[in-house]
Amino acid sequence: MRTETPVTIRLKDYTQPDYWITHTDLVIRIHDDHTEVESRLSIERNGDGELPPLKLDGVDQTIIEMTIDDVAVEDYHYEHEQLILQPSKAQFVFRAVTHIHPNENTSLEGLYKSGTMYCTQCEAEGFRKITFYQDRPDVMATFTTRIEADKAAYPVLLANGNPIEEGELEGGRHFATWHDPFVKPAYLFATVAGDLVRQDDTFVTRSGREVSLRIFAEKHNAHKTTFALESLKRSMKWDEERFGREYDLDIFMIVASDFFNMGAMENKGLNIFNSAAVLASEETSSDDRFERIEAIVAHEYFHNWSGNRVTCRDWFQLSLKEGFTVFRDGEFTADMHDRTLKRIKDVDFLKNYQFPEDNGPNAHPVQPQEYIEINNFYTVTVYEKGAEVVGMLNTLVGDELFRQGSDLYFERFDGMAVTTDDFVACMAEVSGQDFTQFKRWYTQAGTPQVDIEQAFDAQTNTYQLTFKQSCKPTPGQSEKQPFVIPVRMALLDQSGQELTIDCDGDFNADTQVLTLSQAETTVTFRGLSEAPVASLFRDFSAPVRVRFDRPEADVLLLATRDPNAFNRFDAIQQIYMDTILSLASGAFDRVPDAVNAVVEAALNDAELSHAIKATLLRLPTYPLLVDNSDTIDAQRLVAARDQLLNHLAVQYVDQWQSMTQSLASADPYRFDAAEAGRRELQGLSLQYWVKAGSDEALNYAEALYRAANNQTDRLNGLSAVLKSDDAGRKEALLVHYYRQWKDDTQMVENWLSLQTSATDVSVSQLKDLMQHEAFDLKNPNKVRSVLGGFAGNFKSFHDDTGEGYQFLAEQVATLNAINPQVAARFIKPLENWKRFSPERGEMMKSALSHILATEDLSPDVLEMAQKALA
Ligand code: ARG
């Protein structure tokens, strides 16, 4: 762990490094009690004049030997985690031999042990735990890596690039040497040593080169790699067709690791994945998981261009690669499956996680201006809002020019470390548009709000829309300038038909996009004989909050007939949301008829796909409700949501039952959009049916669980039972599940999270679960299953005792010493304490204070806790 006082790093302070590293030669000798790393760095002065000191980042290493051009380095010092020495030449080879201890590395950054294998995670700043280096993304070198280890224990030795040599060594040891000819920053370095099995395939690129594809896993996971391999081939093909991007090395490898801080990592030619994000089988992976794995495999593969060939100049540019790559993987999933459904899910995700982030103490721009610990900025804002910003550029320039801009970007900056400005400049150049104002999306935090008013004039047959945009202050930014906001729109007549638009605004008739750039804009629409119903922000054309007070009849028309399925979804969700919040505040004492009208329209709509129908019938989640409330009374919110759920369950019990039964299928499992949609809708109707309270429904759920030949049906059955009050049945099924699946890591992770998120859970039950043989505080997936599941279980986390807050704080304090990056993530559930009722807010605040009072606080936890308390 780092012990230095944390310093704030600022974008405005960026300067180029004093030296470049042009080639990096590594020998990594793995031994049981330590690993020896020998590096040879070819270094060159950047610029001329007097030679400045060379500063190399390095932590947790023991220096054995150092030389410059074979002469021992005697004169150096070490401060602020940097080794500082004075070169006497402008070009030289720096060599260092150091010892590190991967077995004791619980931070899972740098080189560490995951189960039986060694692996690495270097983004953002893990390479400095492996060897002394200028560990910053603008320093790009070619790499040669030789790994040596015991042959019996570690028969597989991998690194970036192409394999060039392998052989035997004395004492039962062996080695392998890899060479990566593409320059890259150190954060893309990777190496793996293990007893791994692999599945092979090949891909022929569009220019006819044959690439070997290999997926490696520990033996117990061998049967779960096929789906990822198929996903990889689909990704490679799609990136050639949609973005003109071809793969460049002779080999592409993926390794599955059971201990991993995040989802996966795009190391050049050697992607390392969290096992949960790559290993799939129908018995152990739900449909959601299959879709997520396909998307993550694609995401990491797409980084080979958007991230690796063209990388980030500094970490403030993180969204350059992440926003763009999330956008790219989103397009991929939309093309593979169902575009509308993908959009609905993405927007739902954004509103559930990113809007609250923008609305809380950790709000930051897509391009942050400063940080203490960069690991804290791998956020939904940088990733998902960043992808929305790229999506808006696409909307503004159109598909064809967007592709041209992307081609220009890759061509112009290949092999370079660049900025978000460079990316936007390419889009400006190909389209001739000026994006100066647009770039506020990168620099201003917070979700803009658009307040809309309408007026119809029957005399002149005109209709007016007035848009007023505003954005609440966020930490460090009290005033916001107007954003450029693309509004994809239609005007509908009373039957839901789209009318032709003739207006005086900045409206593009080809794309049906109206662009707003002023604080206030009034647009007049001509030639309308009756008042239209405006369908605005179609497909969520901008990440904004919309306030539009309009007649209920208009909202009902959109919720039942808008031809844009996304907007229909959005209108229905608005009705559910208003209903729940009004029940909670006491403004309503019963569910209004409008809800029945939209639910019936959705239930009876024969045109809708099962998947879309399910999205229309699902109630808003707690994070969404919380984000839309000014003050939060947790238990009233629970009661209100439950009241609506109950109402729908009872009112439509016959439909839920018949839907559940008619959607059953005995066909063999198939993962595709249609089948996943069927299972999704069946799972949802089963939940409503069980909620209505009959034993028949509960028996059906248990039978579905017991007879399941795939994980989706199994979870549908089990979750429905876990939501009931049949304690005996719940217990029996959980015991049965564990007995059957205790040797399967992914299934055990699910088992843990079901108990903390799918049913009511108390702090004492959590403590017991953490004593269970299946739990391991050093394993991030297990921690996320238990603590993450609990923190997302609104009813239990915010129960009347408030014990959950203190419990979470204690876990963060313990984790701080084990894995700071993971620990810091669990501060978020407490950060909105100011918006809860005063008594509850105090309890949450005191939990945060407890965290801040922990000794030896990591910069990760310190930064998050300080912000949350500010
Ligand atoms: N670049 C990886 C991805 O999004 C994520 C790496 C995150 N690592 C970290 N230390 N925060 O594909």
Ligand code: ZN
């Ligand atoms: Zn990424």
